[in-house]
Amino acid sequence: MPRAVKKKPTGKKRTHAASAARALPVLPEVIIENISPCIDNGRFPAKAEQGRVFTVEADIFKDGHDIIKAALWHRPANQKKWQTAVMTLKDNDRWQGSFTPDQNLFYQYTIAAWMDPVATWLDHVEKKAGRYPNIQSEADEGLRLLDEMDKQAGKDAQKKISELHKTLRRTAGDSQALLEAVRGPLFQEIIGAFPLQEQLTVHEPAAELMVDRPKAVFGAWYEMFPRSQGKTPGQSATFADCIRRLPEIKKMGFDVIYLPPIHPIGTTNRKGPNNTLKAGQQVPGSPWAIGNAAGGHKSVHPDLGTLKDFASFVKAAQEKDLEIALDFAIQCSPDHPYVQEHPEWFYRLPDGTVRYAENPPKKYEDIYPVNFRNQDRAALWQELKSIVEFWIQQGVKIFRVDNPHTKPLYFWSWLIREIQKQHPEVFFLAEAFTRPKVMKFLAKAGFTQSYTYFTWRNAKKELREYFEELTQTEMRHYFRGNLFTNTPDILHAYLQQGGRPAFKVRATLAATLLPTWGIYSGYELCEHAAREEGSEEYLNSEKYDYKVWDWDRPGNIKEYIALLNRIRRENPALQEYANLRFFESTNDQVLCYGKWTQDKQNILVVCVNLDPHNPQEDRLQLPVWEFGLEDWQQYSAQDLVTGREYRWQGREQYVRLDPQAEPAHIFLLGKL
């Protein structure tokens, strides 16, 4: 709520008055409300990107007709001094101000507004001078204001103010003389140098902003199972094998390699191929059944190598400008050391045994869920925090969190804040596929990025609706979608049935709708066999098995993916989050949208044929006026997919997309 800033009383009379006023509450003088962003009224930080402009809006007004001014105050949380940015009135009492945070840190921001007595007075002088020959009272008010400026001025300026004082007196209130004086350069210089503020009101408390590094906004992710990166059937690969895979992943243009858990895997109730029970010890088990006698969340699976081997892998990736993201799955196999050491951290049955995970009637016999609300809560939470810190020590700065929505939601706001206070460069991706409001809450609570409903949005209408919600509503200030085309758990029917064109369609959408996208390995090979009809599970999923892949399998789309990632890197418009705009077109199978930078130096128009089976044609309606073009102007449209260049004019353009050739255009528009 805004708070009026009371100046300290000076002198006797003021002190007396201040004491009399204590009988009344101190109330804000200027109203500052409806600040955006200000997530849940400031309960949670908004999100911004290091080096990218951050804009704040608010409704600001006061009683009467005085002229007000406003400023956006901002500072990195480690500094006391506020920086200020001028806010300007848009319309209908809505004000806007911006700044560009240059550090990867928490920031604070708030709004100050005040009555500007000089501007108000100048306005009165201008309005009255044309109507009344003498406005002595305004001349007198000018003298009073000059006296106020004098208090702030140094000796040189005081001389000038004294001169202005004489000029104003000399007018004797004559309207024209007064007008001339206030419009003169000396007067303008002084009021510029010594701005006066009355009724200064600062909104409290300040809001928070998490300023993330650019990788948190713009990145291409590649998910892979380390144990599947080798060449020997029936055997786990090693981190050394993973290092050998790096050039190929780099060549496809990815920035982040995300690994499912790399920890020792439990033996009790180990899951076998296609999620079968009682598979015995010959199968590797699900990596999410974390922990056995060899260690838990701070250990590496011996089959993959040692912690040192992992460090070498991280280092080799870094040398190729690739970052490693680790899975953070808070659950334990029955063989996890925690189960012995901290039985109180688990759910105990009345007979003393520990309860495995279930979501009735589903059972997950190979894992124990953790009881976050146990009596030893503090020790558990601190230990969980120490796991993240452990991997930060090993060079990991990105964590993909498994099923965060089944843990106390505020646990995440505590954990992520604790980590980011010390390590602002560390960021978290929420794997919560659950109800919309729960997903939004996790993002507000601190998750840097979130999985989305993208895999289940395949029709034009639903894509448009969903992505307008993500990028055009308040969500854009706290929720950042990471568009995975597939995951080890999600192979959508569209991909199962659409063939190679379907894989290209979904990759194009993911890579261009939002600045962060990803694939789960196998996607580049158009792997599309489901476990059974109607299932989104992969057949013979590597989740439960050893697997050897032929990464050069015929029909792969590695080059297309490399092309997409190159286009993304070369076009800044694709590196921004909220600049997505959909365009009208009449064919329900063709989705058309654009992204452009604020300076309009980079304008992309994407057209995707959502039908993987048939060629489709359409007439797009391009808002050329938004691109700074007149209707009659010609412009170039270079298809970055095929390299073909077109010369266009006006808003309506014809496209035809054959999925067997290229299901999408990515046009770069240019002036001629």
Added chain:
Amino acid sequence: MPRAVKKKPTGKKRTHAASAARALPVLPEVIIENISPCIDNGRFPAKAEQGRVFTVEADIFKDGHDIIKAALWHRPANQKKWQTAVMTLKDNDRWQGSFTPDQNLFYQYTIAAWMDPVATWLDHVEKKAGRYPNIQSEADEGLRLLDEMDKQAGKDAQKKISELHKTLRRTAGDSQALLEAVRGPLFQEIIGAFPLQEQLTVHEPAAELMVDRPKAVFGAWYEMFPRSQGKTPGQSATFADCIRRLPEIKKMGFDVIYLPPIHPIGTTNRKGPNNTLKAGQQVPGSPWAIGNAAGGHKSVHPDLGTLKDFASFVKAAQEKDLEIALDFAIQCSPDHPYVQEHPEWFYRLPDGTVRYAENPPKKYEDIYPVNFRNQDRAALWQELKSIVEFWIQQGVKIFRVDNPHTKPLYFWSWLIREIQKQHPEVFFLAEAFTRPKVMKFLAKAGFTQSYTYFTWRNAKKELREYFEELTQTEMRHYFRGNLFTNTPDILHAYLQQGGRPAFKVRATLAATLLPTWGIYSGYELCEHAAREEGSEEYLNSEKYDYKVWDWDRPGNIKEYIALLNRIRRENPALQEYANLRFFESTNDQVLCYGKWTQDKQNILVVCVNLDPHNPQEDRLQLPVWEFGLEDWQQYSAQDLVTGREYRWQGREQYVRLDPQAEPAHIFLLGKL
């Protein structure tokens, strides 16, 4: 923000755990957010009506799959004990609960939510029983829950619980036996009697609600100048004359008589006919130039009578169930006693004189504005409060506040709250014709009712947009429009040019769009002469002059107004605020809308021809399914204006409205 309610630690182990947990913040267990209404996140009270149901919604959810419950807690501010109302899940994690506040008082309300361990367990039992022959762990959990219930139970119930305990043990985990037990009547009785709550979370702080008396929502207002109620030209009427006017006002069906200021009028710079300057003392002056040697805001103009005469008028009105509303205009004529007694309350020019009111280049030489921010602020504010209290002592419970937007906006939140804490029956109407957000802020700050833009909304599209904003958005929870058809300052061109039909059109709209409406006297006579072309001022306005009216002037619409007010009184649907729904129709000159009670016992459909010059016809689309009717069903439509009755079927109906006959239908629908 929601707060987890921690139970007091009992026993040693718990104390130890609680102390360890202190290292972590206490965080809410259940998320309760996006509460509606909750004005500006609880900074201001919402508004409700005494005796009418008040509904609260919120997003409520938690981690995982446990079953949650929620309750709306509410209490009058003078009581400590919370009442609770069950909330139910609508969809998408949105919950709803209601209560009917029966007292005209401030209330508090908040939301509590918790995990229901019994419901969660029952759900598990049901889901697992069909799948597994033995669910011993669920039987054990049942025993634990019974133990918890036992702690709340008296002796008789403990016996029953003990019996259930035995039954559960006897099942030995057999799924079918367990199912049978928990579905049995004894079990159901006990879980109904001893509900268990875990992770109880109460949203804090509680929100506030101002529960107004019904007159604050539903009323018909008549504004009149007391001095114009007599029969002698060039002379002021008296309160005795006003008493003689009461039967006629009552006959027209009005509930509230609002009087412009009744105080002594200043002589300095007194304004003459048509707002001329230097009119001398032969003119009565504007009643808003308050105060002279005879007194100020707590005095009555001697021409009107004495305070005792005023009391007689109030009493005579009360006897006819008419309430008197007074104007509260915080400004002083140069002759007001305050100017001498408290020169520090006014704006002083450097030469020591007091500054009159102005909004450059406009000047208001007959009044001084008050300096609310003067050094003696507390004394001024308290004195202003005492003015309101003075008139409350004289029996006035409604205040129409002149230009509240030119006074510090938070002054009103302080004043209205101070008054309503002692006198909740007192309410305030804001005469703020200013920018939308300022008007909304005044309503949030406490004004019970507000003037609106109604007089300037004459076209179908703008009427629909504006009234949907008023009644369908969050505004409906804090802003109550009072629809005056005209005011002493606003005679819209539509009325100047539209003749008698225009007066009927606008009266019909005002009387049926919202439950509170009003006219400024003269409207019933279709007074429509403007001071000049393009002006909204009345010619020879009684603001500046003595005036004698012929209240039975030919062409008057007194009977039509009486009919409107009778229809309003007889139809509860017209007494509600937010139940307005517009219907589709194709003619841009015909506005069609409905209002109906929740029980659909009273359904009104209003069609208004907005064109005062020509007959118009249209086909309405009535949403008969909303009225509980099938498309094939016949129903009756009785036009309450003409008394004619129609038999209708289906959604599309034809209407024809001739402004020379009746420009509006007000249909009462009925089942056949």
